[in-house]
Amino acid sequence: MSKIVVVGSSNTDMVIRSRTIPRPGETVIGGQFVMNAGGKGANQAVAAARLGGDVAFVARVGNDMFGKQAIQGLVAEGIDTRYVKKDETEATGIALILVDEQAENLISVASGANEKLSPEDVLEAEETSRLISSAKVIVTQLETPLATLEKTAELASQFQIPLILDPAPAPKTPLPASLLEKLACIKPNETEASYLTGIPVTDFDSARQAARILHEKGVKMVLITLGRQGVLVSDGIREPEILPAIQVEAVDSTAAGDCFSGALACGLAEGKSLRDAAQFAIVAAGLSVTRLGAQQSMPTREEVLAFTEGKK
Numbered sequence: 001m002s003k004i005v006v007v008g009s010s011n012t013d014m015v016i017r018s019r020t021i022p023r024p025g026e027t028v029i030g031g032q033f034v035m036n037a038g039g040k041g042a043n044q045a046v047a048a049a050r051l052g053g054d055v056a057f058v059a060r061v062g063n064d065m066f067g068k069q070a071i072q073g074l075v076a077e078g079i080d081t082r083y084v085k086k087d088e089t090e091a092t093g094i095a096l097i098l099v100d101e102q103a104e105n106l107i108s109v110a111s112g113a114n115e116k117l118s119p120e121d122v123l124e125a126e127e128t129s130r131l132i133s134s135a136k137v138i139v140t141q142l143e144t145p146l147a148t149l150e151k152t153a154e155l156a157s158q159f160q161i162p163l164i165l166d167p168a169p170a171p172k173t174p175l176p177a178s179l180l181e182k183l184a185c186i187k188p189n190e191t192e193a194s195y196l197t198g199i200p201v202t203d204f205d206s207a208r209q210a211a212r213i214l215h216e217k218g219v220k221m222v223l224i225t226l227g228r229q230g231v232l233v234s235d236g237i238r239e240p241e242i243l244p245a246i247q248v249e250a251v252d253s254t255a256a257g258d259c260f261s262g263a264l265a266c267g268l269a270e271g272k273s274l275r276d277a278a279q280f281a282i283v284a285a286g287l288s289v290t291r292l293g294a295q296q297s298m299p300t301r302e303e304v305l306a307f308t309e310g311k312k
């Protein structure tokens with residue numbers, strides 16, 4: 001049985017890395033193009049699998065060339081794709097991504113089949129193979145319908161399985177209180193934490209305040225990523241701790257947050273403490289930033305361990 005279950009999105013990413021990201025109306029020539037598998041959910045699944053996790057993925061792709069390629073890629077990573085449905089009416093999600101020399105990005109997503117991932121899809125995975133109730137950790141994000149996330153949270157809570165929410169892309173409306181109180185862990189970046197709490201999160205002091213608000217809403221563990229500043233880790237019991245980011249040569253920050261969540265899930269599923277799982281995730285996400293692309297940038301467990309050993 002799979003220990004880590006990811007419920008979420010799968011996209012095909014069309015990426016151009018160039019000197020600058022064009023402004024509206026501008027054309028920038030001279031970029032490098034790659035097409036690679038993406039989608040926040042699938043990225044998390046691949047990150048967890050490369051780091052040694054036993055992963056199953058619940059998703060929808062289109063019954064098209066991109067959907068078939070996405071599934072093939074996931075299978076090659078050893079991920080259980082029995083719960084990835086091919087939707088007959090919608091195309092596979094597509095993301096157009098522009099990356100500049102500072103490794104910053106701009107992303108536009110045509111969700112396609114991701115919008116059809118339904119509460120019934122999650123329920124079916126549970127009813128046919130006890131996928132949810134036998135998981136060690138469940139991970140999800142906000143690129144598929146909220147009703148599907150709510151059903152996942154309801155089942156996770158019913159079976160007392162820890163649910164990690166990576167609230168990306170940033171929610172434009174408040175998340176329901178009934179959802180937040182069912183989360184074992186939330187992992188916003190500074191923008192997402194600002195949307196979720198209503199306070200501008202820019203540094204560790206504001207992140208600490210945001211973490212307190214999220215704990216008051218019932219979330220047990222809060223990790224707020226602050227880019228190069230590091231990560232605030234709070235278990236709601238002890239004083240929040242600040243873990244520094246690793247210093248790397250940044251090429252592309254796309255999917256670094258997804259890598260962090262997948263690695264965090266992997267660490268927690270194998271019994272690491274929250275702090276150790278966060279430390280593992282910081283190294284994994286830092287390494288992913290040194291490479292272009294989403295799934296193709298995810299590091300292996302060996303790479304993370306080698307980096308960590310080299311630092312001792």
Ligand code: RIB
Pocket residue numbers: 009011012013037038039040043094095107109143254255256258294295
């Ligand atoms: O988080 C990065 C991901 O966001 C990309 O892979 C893209 O598909 C979008 O979903």
